[in-house]
Amino acid sequence: MIGVQATDQREGVDVVHYSKNSKRRISMSSSNSQLFEVYREDLRRYISKMLACPADVEDVLQETYCRVYARAAQSEKQAQNPRAYIFVTAANLIKDFLRNRLKSERREGPSVEDTSLLSTEPNPENEIISARLKRDMLVSLERLNPTCRQVFVMHRYQHLSHSDIAEQLGISVRTVERRMRIAIDHFRNQLREYL
Amino acid sequence: MSKCTEERSASQWYVGIHNACVDDITLKAFESWLEEDPQHRDDYEQCELMMALLDSLADDPAIEPFVEETLIKQTAEVSKLAGFFSIFAFPANKFALGLASLVLATMLLWFVGSWDQPVKSNLYQTGVGQQRSIQLQDGSGVALNTDSVVRVEYNNERRKVVLENGEATFSVVHQKARPFDVLAGGNIVRAIGTRFNVFVNGGEIHISVLEGEVVVVHLESGTKSEILVPGRSAQYKFGGPVRVVDDSSDIVRIEAWLEGKLIFNDWDLDRAITEHNRYADKKMVLDAKNLAEAEISGVFNIGDTQSFTSALQEILPVTVVEQNNIIAIRSRD
Numbered sequence: 001m002i003g004v005q006a007t008d009q010r011e012g013v014d015v016v017h018y019s020k021n022s023k024r025r026i027s028m029s030s031s032n033s034q035l036f037e038v039y040r041e042d043l044r045r046y047i048s049k050m051l052a053c054p055a056d057v058e059d060v061l062q063e064t065y066c067r068v069y070a071r072a073a074q075s076e077k078q079a080q081n082p083r084a085y086i087f088v089t090a091a092n093l094i095k096d097f098l099r100n101r102l103k104s105e106r107r108e109g110p111s112v113e114d115t116s117l118l119s120t121e122p123n124p125e126n127e128i129i130s131a132r133l134k135r136d137m138l139v140s141l142e143r144l145n146p147t148c149r150q151v152f153v154m155h156r157y158q159h160l161s162h163s164d165i166a167e168q169l170g171i172s173v174r175t176v177e178r179r180m181r182i183a184i185d186h187f188r189n190q191l192r193e194y195l
Numbered sequence: 196m197s198k199c200t201e202e203r204s205a206s207q208w209y210v211g212i213h214n215a216c217v218d219d220i221t222l223k224a225f226e227s228w229l230e231e232d233p234q235h236r237d238d239y240e241q242c243e244l245m246m247a248l249l250d251s252l253a254d255d256p257a258i259e260p261f262v263e264e265t266l267i268k269q270t271a272e273v274s275k276l277a278g279f280f281s282i283f284a285f286p287a288n289k290f291a292l293g294l295a296s297l298v299l300a301t302m303l304l305w306f307v308g309s310w311d312q313p314v315k316s317n318l319y320q321t322g323v324g325q326q327r328s329i330q331l332q333d334g335s336g337v338a339l340n341t342d343s344v345v346r347v348e349y350n351n352e353r354r355k356v357v358l359e360n361g362e363a364t365f366s367v368v369h370q371k372a373r374p375f376d377v378l379a380g381g382n383i384v385r386a387i388g389t390r391f392n393v394f395v396n397g398g399e400i401h402i403s404v405l406e407g408e409v410v411v412v413h414l415e416s417g418t419k420s421e422i423l424v425p426g427r428s429a430q431y432k433f434g435g436p437v438r439v440v441d442d443s444s445d446i447v448r449i450e451a452w453l454e455g456k457l458i459f460n461d462w463d464l465d466r467a468i469t470e471h472n473r474y475a476d477k478k479m480v481l482d483a484k485n486l487a488e489a490e491i492s493g494v495f496n497i498g499d500t501q502s503f504t505s506a507l508q509e510i511l512p513v514t515v516v517e518q519n520n521i522i523a524i525r526s527r528d
Contacts, residue, residue, distance in 0.1 A: 050248065091240065091244045092240065095243055095244045095247040098248065098250070099247055101251075102250065102254075129248065129251050129252075131415075134252065134255070134257070134415065135381055135414070135433075135434040137248065137249055137252060138257055138381075138414050138415060139381050139434070141249075142378060142383075143357065143378075145316075146348070146350055146352075146353075149261070149264075149265075153265045156246075156249060156253065157252070157253050157258055157261065157262055158262060162214055163215070177210045177214070180210045181204075181206045181210050184206035184209060184210065184242060184246070185204075187245055187249065188241060188242065188245060191248070194245075194248065195241045
């Protein structure tokens with residue numbers, strides 16, 4: 001929600017500045033682009049459900065457009081169900097985007113713009129994912145069965161391997177994997193509106 | 196989404212593939228599973244996206260309490276084990292040793308078993324107009340108001356209650372080692388030995404303390420509110436920041452519903468009607484907007500719509516018309 005509002009406020013003001021991560025900008029005028037236009041607003045809503053920064057939303061949107069356009073001729077899937085194809089492409093890009101952003105933050109620490117603010121307060125401007133998604137994820141983590149939550153947290157947030165977790169908790173690797181699977185099914189169910 | 200049980204699900208594959216020592220055979224099998232059905236690929240990609248989203252919380256301060264929780268559990272288990280081994284090391288003669296190892300074996304069995312025990316989760320609910328009181332295993336009590344759902348999950352570390360919907364008053368028996376937490380509207384209400392009421396009213400949540408002390412923990416940031424005492428209540432929107440305000444009027448309303456009564460003390464008519472409707476299948480509609488802010492007072496039994504409507508006709512210039520399962524309150528003139 002917040003992301004969408006911010007987009008509206010900023011649109012047409014200084015989009016280029018906020019799109020610092022974007023590598024390509026392409027303008028299209030063919031009929032392929034019309035296909036994309038049909039879903040553009042839906043797609044923007046979908047992406048802004050997940051990403052906090054309007055610039056990131058625009059970047060993913062643009063990148064999706066590029067991919068869909070580039071593969072227009074060769075993809076059967078796209079012809080059969082263009083909407084599904086476009087949304088799956090966007091989902092993949094969001095996934096890559098999150099992975100890359102996370103990696104680069106680990107390597108370099110927060111970006112220059114972030115540190116120049118000289119503040120340790122959480123700044124909504126620097127958030128990657130939307131506040132609503134974050135809240136929903138925390139609530140579903142809270143709702144997860146505690147034994148599964150323990151395994152999940154150790155694996156994803158303490159970065160322990162299945163066998164390390166098994167050893168630490170004195171349970172079998174199979175049990176660790178079973179609990180991970182239950183956790184994943186739980187999240188898929190709880191967060192289905194985003195997937 | 197769920198296929199027949201023979202087949203491995205997307206989540207099973209995800210876990211299998213993300214094992215550090217995954218072998219080629221598994222990878223091959225995974226590839227062919229993906230090719231088998233387009234739905235498989237979609238399901239699997241859903242898992243990937245979801246995990247990427249969840250992983251993005253990794254460096255977030257909001258995740259710290261969860262990590263802390265597992266660390267506490269781990270140390271607790273280690274010290275439990277250390278306790279077992281000291282029993283083992285103590286006895287001098289063989290008989291005692293044998294006995295001790297038997298005890299140890301039994302305890303270990305119990306301990307290993309306890310890991311696989313599903314956490315007991317009990318769901319309690321009430322329909323519109325119903326009320327219910329529940330005694331929990333630790334002696335704490337829950338009074339559930341109309342149209343409410345509460346889920347109770349107790350384990351050795353924590354007494355957790357999720358108020359999914361509606362309103363409940365909790366009477367908590369204090370246990371130092373096991374906090375009593377109510378999850379409501381994306382925040383945690385932690386009792387410090389007390390009686391308090393939580394009301395999930397649409398997206399707006401109200402916490403009032405009747406006795407003792409309560410603190411509200413904001414789930415996202417982990418920040419705690421000031422300590423709430425009777426007369427100081429907390430309000431927040433779903434998952435939003437917590438506001439603490441002076442408010443003792445709500446206590447009258449709460450003590451009233453606990454007694455099965457509605458007490459209106461200079462309430463605006465439309466608020467009184469809204470309150471009445473929470474308990475009634477047959478909803479009342481105010482068809483006289485000019486009277487919305489007319490103040491009324493009175494005491495009624497919950498569910499006694501008849502007394503309420505006749506009182507309204509006595510004290511206000513209105514008529515009551517019943518039609519299509521709706522009770523319309525109309526201006527008389």
